[in-house]
Amino acid sequence: TLRHYGEIDALLRHHVKKMPRLSSLARPLLAIGAAQLIYMNVPSHAALHETVSATGRREQPYRGLINAVLRNIARAQEADKLPAPDPLLNLPEWLKENWLDFYGPEKTAAIAASLAEAPMLDLCFKSAAAAESWLAQHGAQYKGEAVGPTHIRLHDSSDVTALAGFTEGDFWVQNAAAGQPAAQLIAQISAPAHVLDICAAPGGKTLQLAAAGHRVTALDISKSRLQRLAEN
Known part of the structure; x- marks a missing residue:
């Protein structure tokens, strides 16, 4: 949903004359429902049911709107009448303008398309x-x-x-790039060494070092992230 939020928001505004207020969960629910239909290959009946069922008490007045909008999007999709993909819509305006000035339209469009891919x-x-x-x-x-x-x-x-x-x-x-610091260190020191990982969570570097035979002391400023490291 977040990866394609600009495109989804433009589509919703095309189908909704008056968008729900920003404080309402109806807006993100509409976006999530649309993402399921367009980008996640969820069957329309399942996407509609799950999205409408997720509306809480505060969003009850919007149940009909959510159902109608998602049905319209599903029909447009079946009729192949959805707008052409435009990944540039997913970029913040200030970032898009800076990239257009620096990279030009062709490269900026390519970057935006890459960011929209899973x-x-x-x-x-x-x-x-x-x-x-x-x-x-x-x-x-x-x-x-x-x-x-x-x-x-x-x-x-x-x-x-x-x-x-x-x-x-x-x-x-673990992203291959994120694994490079530990890999470079492992290549330069012989096991067993005592290594201090002071920004350890969620634990990828710590695991790399431990697997290489080193004794690792893992620290992190966030207690909750350290708990996640322990779970990993």
Whole structure:
């Protein structure tokens, strides 16, 4: 919803003469419902039912509006009458203007289109051998490719919990770029060393260092984020 919010908002304004007030949850509910219809391939009956059912007591007056607007969008989609995608609408106006001045219209449009795409999924494994083995067994199924000694990028996966090895803790989700600092450190020091990770949550770097045989003291300014690290 957030990735395509500008396009969704423009579509809703086309279908709604008077948008619900900003303080109302009806606006985000409309946006979520539209996102399910247009970008998530949710069947129209399911998207309408779930969105209308999510309206609370304060949004009761908007139930009819939400239902009608989403039905109109679903009909337009079935008739192939939705507006053409325009990812530039998703950029904040100030950022779009700055990029247009700096990059020009063609490159700015390409950047906006890239930002509107769902990100690929990067997995970090405990060792290069483990990553190589997993890629050999499952890479073709998920369109995987190695993006580092211990990192694999999947081009076709939405549910990380369903991947082979997830429940066994064979890997964790970590962007390949985010894994570079720990990877560079591991390459420069010999195990076992005592490493202080002072910005540790959610735990990717800590896990990398521990998997490499180092003793790690993990700190973070946020108690809730440290709890998440412990869970991971």
